[in-house]
Structure formats: structure tokens, C-alpha cells
Amino acid sequence: MNAADIFAPALRLLPAEAAHTLTIAGLKFGIGLPKIDASQWETATRLPKSGLVLPNAIGLAAGFDKNAEVCHAMSQFGFGFLECGTVTPCPQPGNAKPRLFRAKKQRAIINRLGFNNKGSEVALCNLARQKAELNCPVGINIGANKTSPDFISDYEHGLAAAAGLADYITINVSSPNTPGLRDLQYQGALTELLNRCETAWRKILSPPPVFLKLSPDLRQEDIDLLVNVLKTQGQWLCGLIVSNTSIARPDYLPAKLRAESGGLSGPPILASSTILLRTLRTALGEQFDLIGCGGVASGADAYAKIKAGAHAVQLYTALAYQGPGAIDAINRQLRDCLDADGYKTVSEAVAADI
Numbered sequence: 078m079n080a081a082d083i084f085a086p087a088l089r090l091l092p093a094e095a096a097h098t099l100t101i102a103g104l105k106f107g108i109g110l111p112k113i114d115a116s117q118w119e120t121a122t123r124l125p126k127s128g129l130v131l132p133n134a135i136g137l138a139a140g141f142d143k144n145a146e147v148c149h150a151m152s153q154f155g156f157g158f159l160e161c162g163t164v165t166p167c168p169q170p171g172n173a174k175p176r177l178f179r180a181k182k183q184r185a186i187i188n189r190l191g192f193n194n195k196g197s198e199v200a201l202c203n204l205a206r207q208k209a210e211l212n213c214p215v216g217i218n219i220g221a222n223k224t225s226p227d228f229i230s231d232y233e234h235g236l237a238a239a240a241g242l243a244d245y246i247t248i249n250v251s252s253p254n255t256p257g258l259r260d261l262q263y264q265g266a267l268t269e270l271l272n273r274c275e276t277a278w279r280k281i282l283s284p285p286p287v288f289l290k291l292s293p294d295l296r297q298e299d300i301d302l303l304v305n306v307l308k309t310q311g312q313w314l315c316g317l318i319v320s321n322t323s324i325a326r327p328d329y330l331p332a333k334l335r336a337e338s339g340g341l342s343g344p345p346i347l348a349s350s351t352i353l354l355r356t357l358r359t360a361l362g363e364q365f366d367l368i369g370c371g372g373v374a375s376g377a378d379a380y381a382k383i384k385a386g387a388h389a390v391q392l393y394t395a396l397a398y399q400g401p402g403a404i405d406a407i408n409r410q411l412r413d414c415l416d417a418d419g420y421k422t423v424s425e426a427v428a429a430d431i
């Protein structure tokens with residue numbers, strides 16, 4: 078157990094956002110930093126379309142390190158890859174507080190932060206300072222400013238800005254906390270988004286792989302239309318991240334929390350996000366690299382996503398509840414799951430359930 082794991086229970090006594098702010102501050106000063114070999118668990122994986130090579134299959138999901146302030150610390154904890162952001166072209170404060178809530182019993186979170194961030198320029202400077210010391214790939218997740226008159230131009234800007242530094246870029250059109258943003262997942266708007274982003278991407282000298290991050294709340298008819306649009310995309314779009322948070326409110330959450338607006342994360346969205354992942358893998362075959370995200374709290378959860386088609390997995394909420402020890406535990410358990418089924422590598426198990 079390292080110092081960060083020891084502090085974790087005390088942090089959980091604080092209001093959720095205060096605990097997060099304190100955690101970022103502590104990590105910036107290097108408090109409790111171990112130096113973990115990210116390849117020790119033998120869960121390395123390669124994403125075939127993007128060419129990303131990960132020392133292990135467990136990555137940090139977007140939203141934890143919005144301004145790329147603690148990439149170095151998070152790579153020291155042993156993550157196989159990191160995703161910074163969401164960053165928007167201009168800084169913005171996000172929604173009014175309180176905007177982050179814990180459902181402790183369910184080990185879940187509801188957030189309506191609303192892309193609070195210091196703007197892409199600050200995040201990119203922060204990342205540039207740390208990049209040489211990172212021992213895993215790092216992606217930058219891009220979004221749109223709440224008051225932007227043209228959301229798509231913010232993504233064009235984000236692609237151009239992040240291209241020189243990011244190992245991959247994620248186009249995030251699935252946050253429920255920016256009004257209108259999720260509409261970009263639907264047919265006409267999605268086509269325009271992808272066409273304009275592809276044009277921006279083609280202007281970049283050596284463009285990084287691009288992923289699209291989706292919502293777990295898509296209905297079957299939306300998925301069918303989405304799949305049709307995705308099938309027309311060429312090589313430029315390498316992968317999908319499935320998924321973001323959900324606006325669903327299962328009955329078993331406390332009534333007071335169910336009434337809070339925002340995105341639900343953690344175990345309550347494990348099933349829906351894994352089902353969407355499987356649906357997309359079934360419909361799209363091997364056209365895209367898939368990253369599974371949503372409710373992963375154990376190696377078995379990660380393994381279920383891999384067998385449903387994911388090449389790698391991301392998590393956020395489990396880190397908030399379990400502390401950084403989760404990275405070791407989940408990787409170990411994942412290795413055990415692979416061994417039990419006779420798989421030598423993660424890649425061998427990808428889509429095994431399909």
C-alpha cells in the first residue's frame with residue numbers, strides 16, 4: 078500500500094469535489110508517488126487500427142485530469158494509458174456547485190461539472206512539460222465550449238491544437254452536461270461533425286489516431302443510424318470509446334440522488350455500456366479499435382468488456398472509491414481471468430464472446 082492509498086479513505090470524508098481538488102493538488106506535489114512498472118501484470122495490448130501499444134490494458138478515463146496537471150503521477154501509478162481533458166478551446170468555469178455527488182452504497186458518482194477546464198492551451202502546456210517522463214501513451218479528449226456558436230468548429234480547433242502532442246485524440250460528443258452536445262451523435266449532425274473533423278485532421282502534418290466517445294443512452298434506432306454513418310468513415314477515424322456517463326437513474330439509487338441531474342458513472346452503468354460495446358462490435362466488426370469504459374471496478378468487469386470486443390478498458394469511478402491500488406488489483410484479476418480461460422494475451426480474448 079502506498080501513501081495515496083492511505084489518504085484515500087480520509088478523502089472520502091470530504092465533499093466529492095473538494096476531495097478531487099485536494100487529490101490533484103497532492104499529486105502535483107508528488108505526495109505518495111510510487112513508481113510502478115506498468116508492464117508487470119502481463120496484460121499488455123495493441124490496438125490494431127490506431128497502432129497504440131499499451132503496457133497494460135487499464136487506462137485512466139477522461140475527466141480525472143481535465144487540465145493535464147498530473148499525467149506524470151498517474152503514469153507512475155501504473156496506468157496503461159491516460160486520457161486528459163475534456164479540454165475546450167477557451168477556459169470555462171463549468172456549472173454551479175454542488176455538481177459532483179457520491180452514491181456511496183452503489184460506489185457510483187453523479188456529475189454535472191460541465192467541462193470545467195482551463196482551456197486547451199493551458200492543458201497542452203502542462204502535458205508538454207511532462208510528456209518525456211510518461212511511460213504510457215496519453216490521449217487528449219476534446220470538447221466544445223458551452224457558449225460556442227458552432228460546436229463543430231471547437232472540435233476542429235481541438236484537433237489542430239492537440240495534434241502535435243497527443244498519442245491519440247478523443248472527440249467527446251457524449252457528455253450530458255453541455256446542452257445540445259449529445260445531439261452531435263445523431264445522423265445529420267454526426268455526418269457534418271465527422272466530415273469537418275476529417276478535413277481538419279487531413280491538414281495536420283502527422284495526425285494522431287482519433288477516437289469518438291459515445292453515450293450509453295443511445296436507443297436502438299439511434300445506434301442503427303450511427304452504425305450506418307460510422308461504416309462510411311475511412312481510415313482517419315480509428316476507434317470508439319464506449320462509453321461516457323448515463324442520464325439513467327436506476328430505482329435502487331437513493332431518491333435524493335436520483336433527482337440530481339448529470340451523468341451517472343460506476344457499477345450502475347456497467348451493463349448498459351458493455352451491451353452497447355457488444356452491439357457496436359457485432360455491427361461494425363473489426364473496423365474500429367474499441368475502448369470499453371463504464372463501471373469497471375474489477376478484473377472480471379474489464380474482462381467482460383474485452384470479451385465483448387474491447388481492446389482496452391478505461392475507468393474513473395473505481396479510482397475514486399478504491400484509490401490507485403485499483404490499478405494493481407484490476408490488472409492482477411484480469412490476468413487471472415485470462416489464465417483461467419487459457420489466453421496468453423489480451424488480444425486473444427478480444428471479442429471472444431461474440
Ligand SMILES: Cc1cc2nc3c(=O)[nH]c(=O)nc-3n(C[C@H](O)[C@H](O)[C@H](O)COP(=O)(O)O)c2cc1C
Nearest residue numbers: 138139140163188320321342343371372392393394
Ligand atoms: C467526475 C467525472 C468527470 C468526468 N468528466 C469527463 C470529461 O470531462 N470528459 C469525458 O469524456 N468524460 C468524463 N467523464 C466520464 C468518464 O470518462 C467515463 O466515461 C465514465 O465515468 C464511465 O466510467 P467509470 O464508470 O469508470 O467512471 C467524467 C466522469 C466523472 C465521474
